[in-house]
Amino acid sequence: xxxxxxxxxxxxxxxxxxxxxxxxxxxxxxxxxxxxxxxxxxxxxxxxxxxxxxxxxxxxxxxxxxxxxxxxxxxxxxxxxxxxxxxxxxxxxxxxxxxxxxxxxxxxxxxxxxxxxxxxxxxxxxxxxxxxxxxxxxxxxxxx
Amino acid sequence: xxxxxxxxxxxxxxxxxxxxxxxxxxxxxxxxxxxxxxxxxxxxxxxxxxxxxxxxxxxxxxxxxxxxxxxxxxxxxxxxxxxxxxxxxxxxxxxxxxxxxxxxxxxxxxxxxxxxxxxxxxxxxxxxxxxxxxxxxxxxxxxx
DNA sequence: TTGCGTGCAAAGGTTTTGCATGGCA
DNA sequence: TGCCATGCAAAACCTTTGCACGCAA
Numbered sequence: 001x002x003x004x005x006x007x008x009x010x011x012x013x014x015x016x017x018x019x020x021x022x023x024x025x026x027x028x029x030x031x032x033x034x035x036x037x038x039x040x041x042x043x044x045x046x047x048x049x050x051x052x053x054x055x056x057x058x059x060x061x062x063x064x065x066x067x068x069x070x071x072x073x074x075x076x077x078x079x080x081x082x083x084x085x086x087x088x089x090x091x092x093x094x095x096x097x098x099x100x101x102x103x104x105x106x107x108x109x110x111x112x113x114x115x116x117x118x119x120x121x122x123x124x125x126x127x128x129x130x131x132x133x134x135x136x137x138x139x140x141x142x143x144x
Numbered sequence: 145x146x147x148x149x150x151x152x153x154x155x156x157x158x159x160x161x162x163x164x165x166x167x168x169x170x171x172x173x174x175x176x177x178x179x180x181x182x183x184x185x186x187x188x189x190x191x192x193x194x195x196x197x198x199x200x201x202x203x204x205x206x207x208x209x210x211x212x213x214x215x216x217x218x219x220x221x222x223x224x225x226x227x228x229x230x231x232x233x234x235x236x237x238x239x240x241x242x243x244x245x246x247x248x249x250x251x252x253x254x255x256x257x258x259x260x261x262x263x264x265x266x267x268x269x270x271x272x273x274x275x276x277x278x279x280x281x282x283x284x285x286x287x288x
Numbered sequence: 289t290t291g292c293g294t295g296c297a298a299a300g301g302t303t304t305t306g307c308a309t310g311g312c313a
Numbered sequence: 314t315g316c317c318a319t320g321c322a323a324a325a326c327c328t329t330t331g332c333a334c335g336c337a338a
Contacts, residue, residue, distance in 0.1 A: 007312045007317055044320040049303060065211055071302060090263050099263065109253045118277030119234050125273035133262030151292060151337045188295040193328065215327060
């Protein structure tokens with residue numbers, strides 16, 4: 001999947017900057033549209049959706065779906081080294097923390113899925129949802 | 145959450161039977177509406193949604209919500225052990241197919257993540273995005 | 289008879305698409 | 314100049330709601 005010739009437009013730059021200025025924050029498409037609704041900053045809804053889609057494909061932004069009926073959330077994760085670019089992410093459903101997973105096991109698992117199930121996983125799109133260590137400990141305290 | 149007085153209607157019985165006849169298969173609400181579109185089997189859309197919701201509440205049916213804007217999937221699990229039926233899914237980004245993953249490796253991987261990364265993965269929410277076998281083959285033919 | 293269930297039509301909300309125009313390289 | 318990007322309006326989609334009628338118990 002080669003990067004085609006792409007243009008740097010005002011809209012793309014502004015959108016990306018905005019996300020990058022707020023790491024660890026979740027935005028819905030609507031949030032972003034709202035922010036870029038006025039004056040010379042204006043970005044149309046369609047463009048917001050299309051650029052977000054591209055950024056997710058490129059791996060600069062993660063997309064989450066939490067609850068049904070809620071809009072998808074987007075979070076900036078940046079453009080790191082090539083390796084980091086390809087790493088998987090864990091997302092805590094309790095506290096929202098995003099964990100970068102650096103792990104040899106997953107490479108093996110990936111290979112297994114490709115070879116035995118004929119499926120090529122896309123790490124940029126894939127997110128492991130679950131509960132992180134800290135939140136698990138809190139649960140233990142309060143629920144048991 | 146007490147069960148209120150509930151009626152056994154033709155629609156409910158037929159819907160439940162249909163699901164029960166296809167365990168481990170996932171249906172969208174649209175699939176079900178489609179199936180019950182004709183003749184004396186007819187069930188209205190609203191009823192399908194409302195009964196599905198009830199069945200989920202009762203625990204007889206599992207509901208997966210993977211992507212906003214895409215339909216939720218429903219899967220019959222019966223009245224028995226609920227946890228055993230939790231499995232992972234692969235989603236093809238090309239053709240949109242949702243694939244049940246039945247795989248021993250992932251259990252090992254899951255365990256590794258829990259033990260070494262302190263993160264408990266939620267299979268209900270987690271989906272592996274990528275490209276399925278069929279679409280990979282098509283790509284090979286046309287793109288190379 | 290009582291009140292839950294059904295289903296049509298319409299609403300609600302998010303995301304996508306068609307198409308003409310705009311703008312980067 | 315050649316493409317890609319933009320953005321308006323409209324469509325597409327999934328799901329929920331209002332409301333009158335139907336039907337199980």
